[in-house]
Amino acid sequence: MSPRPLSLQDKLVQTGRPAKIDGRHVNLPIELGSTIVFDTLAAFEAARDARYQTGTMYYGRYGNEASFQLEHALADLDCADGVTLTSSGVAAISLTLLTFALPGKHLLVADNVYANTRAFCDKVLTRHKVRVEYFDPMLGNGLVGLITDDTCAVMFEAPGSGTFEVPDIPAIAAVVRKAGIPSIIDSTWATPVFCTPLTLGVDVVVASCSKYLSGHSDCMLGMIASRKAYHDQIRATVMAVGDKTGGQEIFLLLRGLRTLKVRMEAIDTAGREIASWLAAQPQVKRMLHPAFDSCPGHAHWQRDFSGAAGLFGVVFHPCSDDQIRAFVDALHHFGIGVSWGGYESLVLPVKPTRTGNRWDEDGQLVRFNIGLDDIGTLKADLAAALPLLNS
Ligand SMILES: Cc1ncc(COP(=O)(O)O)c(C=O)c1O
Numbered sequence: 001m002s003p004r005p006l007s008l009q010d011k012l013v014q015t016g017r018p019a020k021i022d023g024r025h026v027n028l029p030i031e032l033g034s035t036i037v038f039d040t041l042a043a044f045e046a047a048r049d050a051r052y053q054t055g056t057m058y059y060g061r062y063g064n065e066a067s068f069q070l071e072h073a074l075a076d077l078d079c080a081d082g083v084t085l086t087s088s089g090v091a092a093i094s095l096t097l098l099t100f101a102l103p104g105k106h107l108l109v110a111d112n113v114y115a116n117t118r119a120f121c122d123k124v125l126t127r128h129k130v131r132v133e134y135f136d137p138m139l140g141n142g143l144v145g146l147i148t149d150d151t152c153a154v155m156f157e158a159p160g161s162g163t164f165e166v167p168d169i170p171a172i173a174a175v176v177r178k179a180g181i182p183s184i185i186d187s188t189w190a191t192p193v194f195c196t197p198l199t200l201g202v203d204v205v206v207a208s209c210s211k212y213l214s215g216h217s218d219c220m221l222g223m224i225a226s227r228k229a230y231h232d233q234i235r236a237t238v239m240a241v242g243d244k245t246g247g248q249e250i251f252l253l254l255r256g257l258r259t260l261k262v263r264m265e266a267i268d269t270a271g272r273e274i275a276s277w278l279a280a281q282p283q284v285k286r287m288l289h290p291a292f293d294s295c296p297g298h299a300h301w302q303r304d305f306s307g308a309a310g311l312f313g314v315v316f317h318p319c320s321d322d323q324i325r326a327f328v329d330a331l332h333h334f335g336i337g338v339s340w341g342g343y344e345s346l347v348l349p350v351k352p353t354r355t356g357n358r359w360d361e362d363g364q365l366v367r368f369n370i371g372l373d374d375i376g377t378l379k380a381d382l383a384a385a386l387p388l389l390n391s
Pocket residue numbers: 088089090091114161186188189207208209210211220221222338339340
């Protein structure tokens with residue numbers, strides 16, 4: 001009888017550590033180190049020649065046993081041929097773009113990407129003479145009309161940061177693949193628990209591991225998962241730039257993976273319950289939560305995702321900025337701060353930046369991150385603050 005295939009939960013428990021543990025701790029230790037020494041010059045030279053390859057012990061900056069285990073684990077979860085770790089999610093995005101966006105080339109970027117993706121494109125790539133064009137994230141197949149002979153890559157997000165449109169991932173991936181250039185998706189929101197974009201035809205997945213993957217707001221890391229065709233190229237950029245992940249962060253991320261599915265499922269349930277409750281409040285105009293049909297691309301989410309993260313937007317009926325400030329300040333169980341994907345709930349007003357297509361929703365947009373707090377406590381907190389938005 002062939003062995004039962006491992007479920008996602010089994011993988012999360014078993015991955016990234018030796019298959020057989022005998023008389024040792026179940027977790028790999030925190031691995032720190034710079035110099036690695038060899039018995040012979042020939043062994044040193046062999047390691048030097050293969051230093052960009054996952055698994056080659058050469059020098060601390062190129063990785064160690066723990067980082068290689070983590071890269072294998074993440075590749076397995078994302079159905080990738082290879083993963084390269086980076087020091088943050090922003091490093092994963094910028095180093096991937098740097099690999100493909102050459103001077104004189106044209107880069108297509110979805111208009112709803114994370115603010116720092118936009119900042120890297122506008123502040124760095126344009127200085128290197130890359131022509132960055134922002135496109136309507138809901139364009140789908142229509143993207144074909146924007147791809148030129150000079151286009152070097154297409155970068156998008158699912159769902160988009162702040163405004164939560166869910167693009168047609170397979171349609172975009174197919175059009176880009178046909179053009180012979182890489183499609184790059186930021187899939188931080190979904191994690192491999194809810195979506196594996198590489199199985200939908202995307203070439204490169206970038207993610208911030210500082211969010212759900214590590215899950216406890218105590219670790220900054222990023223990852224780049226890709227098909228073989230692009231893996232070596234991207235890894236060479238990361239290694240050449242000298243980006244480096246720390247031993248403690250690697251330990252924390254491996255630990256976070258063990259509970260990833262359990263956390264994502266709890267957060268999905270809590271997020272949808274709070275969002276359903278909010279949707280029924282008179283101050284709410286529209287929910288921008290991918291699991292709600294008021295969210296652009298909801299049908300794409302239904303088709304391509306198996307769950308929803310706890311980060312979503314709420315458009316409140318038009319009111320003043322001062323009212324929004326008073327509402328946010330009145331919430332005692334939602335922290336005010338950037339990032340998301342930890343155990344704590346967060347709130348932040350959002351003013352979307354658009355240069356390709358307008359975001360002309362009439363109302364005030366507020367982003368919520370539902371963490372692992374008691375759902376009743378969060379509802380009571382919101383119920384007490386919502387009247388501050390009344391006209
Ligand atoms: C969608 C998205 N991608 C990437 C990042 C950047 O990740 P990091 O904070 O690990 O650099 C963020 C951070 O908020 C994000 O929201």
